[in-house]
């Protein structure tokens with residue numbers, strides 16, 4: 001084998017599970033980041049849909065700046081840039097940056113989903129005497145969430161891969177582990193193949209899960 | 224549905240005179256005065272005034288674009304008119320969220336395109352108003368919904384989702400959903416216009432039953448049969464005004480206005 005390829009791929013199985021701790025970090029910062037992103041996204045969506053000028057302007061500004069700048073810049077601003085005011089540890093920094101970053105994208109997903117719900121739904125709810133808020137919560141949002149599931153799943157997969165940037169601020173996740181293992185063994189190719197397989201496994205599980213959720217939600221729908 | 228009117232007291236033997244009998248009324252329930260509505264420069268409703276008596280069935284007819292839907296929607300403030308007032312049982316409705324939500328509870332609305340809640344089963348659709356707006360217990364609302372669904376002939380569909388229903392069934396659920404709020408007036412905006420012809424009958428039958436039971440109804444319709452046979456009064460709208468109104472027989476056989484005659488010629492099959 002060594003004579004054919006310059007790498008020793010046979011080490012992959014034996015080293016593979018040395019990465020499980022790092023993978024767990026990846027999962028955690030991704031999940032927490034996306035949860036934060038959903039909250040921020042919901043706020044951003046309502047902001048943009050609001051008739052209040054200040055609110056919709058603020059939401060627009062948030063989405064514009066975040067989507068127009070790299071996640072790495074946002075990460076560094078939170079981890080390095082803010083040090084003169086607060087020091088935030090690497091893991092919380094990563095979660096916050098991922099949350100703010102994904103919030104902008106998820107906000108647009110939610111906004112699109114809410115706007116895609118036929119206005120007749122809101123009118124029917126209002127004609128029963130529901131307040132706008134209740135009509136949103138009971139009638140529009142449940143349908144909008146359903147419609148947002150595929151895009152949210154997609155965003156979750158992107159976030160999982162984007163979380164690798166947290167290696168740049170020393171979060172001990174998969175990517176950093178790969179770099180450390182590579183430099184200590186000089187087997188960069190082997191180690192990054194392991195890292196790649198880990199990501200691929202996780203994204204595959206996610207796609208499958210999203211697909212399952214989608215089909216389950218389809219039971220009642222289609223009108 | 225409890226039949227409350229006393230149509231049969233002045234009994235008469237012929238079909239003709241039977242259907243022409245006036246229902247007894249119990250005073251005005253809904254009144255609008257001088258409604259003016261513009262969409263930008265488009266003057267859609269021009270100084271419309273209208274009083275509806277309790278138990279009355281009013282059919283609103285008129286060409287497409289004459290402002291029929293807009294009028295209904297201004298009554299329950301789904302659209303806000305720039306001018307005019309709405310009175311419910313003599314009380315003026317202020318443009319205040321709380322009052323509007325109260326008013327809407329009293330005015331059941333049935334839409335052309337049903338607007339059922341697709342993420343809820345049939346019975347959940349009907350329960351939603353009482354539970355969410357009137358704070359009725361789920362158990363009580365369920366009983367109420369089951370009873371109303373029986374009235375509209377859908378006892379066997381309570382647990383299916385709207386997507387599984389035919390158009391006629393959907394519209395009957397929509398009527399049940401509005402009835403569950405126990406409204407004082409029912410507003411119908413072309414309830415059969417989106418239906419395949421063979422499904423129109425089942426919806427009109429439910430509406431007729433409702434009318435017979437004494438429900439106050441305002442019905443925008445192109446079903447001239449319904450306007451003529453079921454309504455107590457017919458209103459002809461043209462270009463944002465009530466051009467003519469009267470009892471169905473008069474409107475259909477001897478309209479005063481040229482435009483009414485023209486319209487009726489277009490929609491009625493030639494004699």
Ligand SMILES: Nc1ncnc2c1ncn2[C@@H]1O[C@H](COP(=O)(O)OP(=O)(O)O)[C@@H](O)[C@H]1O
Pocket residue numbers: 262265267285286287288289290291292293294
């Ligand atoms: N949301 C709206 N924006 C602008 N114009 C409208 C709107 N709704 C209705 N209109 C216009 O108002 C007029 C009356 O419409 P409508 O009340 O729907 O008539 P009808 O129900 O009698 O067919 C039409 O000319 C229509 O194009």
Ligand SMILES: [Mg+2]
Pocket residue numbers: 291292293413
């Ligand atoms: Mg209309």
